[in-house]
Amino acid sequence: MQCDLDGQVALVTGAANGIGSAIARRLADNGAAVTIADIDMANAERMAASLPRALACRVDIRDEAAIDGAVAATLARFGRLDILVNNAGVNTFAHRVDIDSFPTEEWHRIISVDLDGLFLVTRSAVKPMIERGGGRIVNIASVVGLAAMRLQSPFVAAKAGIIHLTRSMALELGPKGVRANAVAPGSIVTEGTRQLFYGEGGTFHNRARAFMDHIPLGRPGTLGEVAEAVLFLCAPESRYVNGHILTVDGGWTAGYMM
Template identity: 65%
Template sequence: MSGKIALVTGAAGAIGRSVARRLSANGAAIIVADIDFEGAERVAAGLDGAMACAVDIRNAASVDAAVAATIERYGRLDILVNNAGVNTLAHRVTIDEFPAEEWDRITGIDLDGLYTMSRAALAPMLAAGNGGRIINIASVVGLAAMRLQSPFVAAKSGIIHLTRSMAIELGAKGILTNAIAPGSVMTALTAKLFYGDDGKFAGRTQEFLAHVPLGRPAQPEEIAETVLFLASPAASYINGQVLAVDGGWTAGYMM
């Protein structure tokens, strides 16, 4: 990855931080982008040649500024990892009870924000004519729906088909677009929901893991390894694919 420039959104969080570190360890220069600028600065401080960047992917002006800062400093952009995303802790309810404002918040970040970020990042990629990689972080719930999180399911399934559409449109221009669909990953949100003493689903952890053949959640570093593969020369003929990194959860029903 030496000489490559990679922008990672949501890079102050567990998965994004691991992705930034893994790409950096393999020689890429990283733009650590997050709405939490202080968090982004902490991550960037530990990476050679990295730049922290405050970005709200819901805001086109903020996104454009992040891309402009990238080009000003590095002169190019080769890899975009659309990792930023949210779900909800408080509103695990059926769709008829789901608050409209929370629906808008989740889909606005997870799907609309991904579009806004991709559109801005593509401008310098296409102008340079050197190809590029876009890696979208979707979810297994985009492949197999789960209850009580309808906007997250809708957004992540949208990402999957958007990834395929982008691959068809951009492949001929040398830009490869793929998605990763993580299963349960040990992030702060997962820890709070399933493993905290006061977690909403703390009593159902073993029931959930019984459907995962490997019997455990992924570590953020395992998602980062998959991003590294898709960003690397080893994935030069992979385009429009969705790679589930879920311990086998979507392979079939465990009984």
């Protein structure tokens, strides 16, 4: 889709690679200036250099000072902040185990990024939106926050938390002119899912077919398809959409395939 984001400014976390970079590029294609906030500064700078109006900031979303610095740098460079996309997140590759064996430190690592970090970024970025009288927040959740999966208990818990946190944001911030929604991707082809499922040497390559059998459309999604959903929630045309969880999952959560 095409929409008018001319003059708008977006901050996208985890935007140096993967889904985040696709989102940042799609927003820029529609006229927005974009702050690429990522812990990977080298790729953040490369990404920013490829866009018409962009700024790269090194941000670990567990670091409140770094978050506040990125928001301040965005305001200094572009004069405003209209859109926040909370995309940054982590999962586990080495510890795909049941909860009775799940390491405490790995639980804390995932929750601290996927849920705590999203809260910290939102708390900082929403302040200039409220001051201007409006803005949009799009949180990247997951279908596992709606329908739990095995062997990744902290990721499931964090994404379920994001879904209800999004609804809470919508209730609290809507009266202040800020809309909050979430996108819940299903199985998307990324570097991470290639390592797990879709690459020939993927850890769980033998399960990829079972995944596809549960998706009515019979395939994983693409980065661009997630980015299009985010663009819709940022567009003027979605101005009355608030507190919504938009699944991009090929029908995964619609029910059981028999």
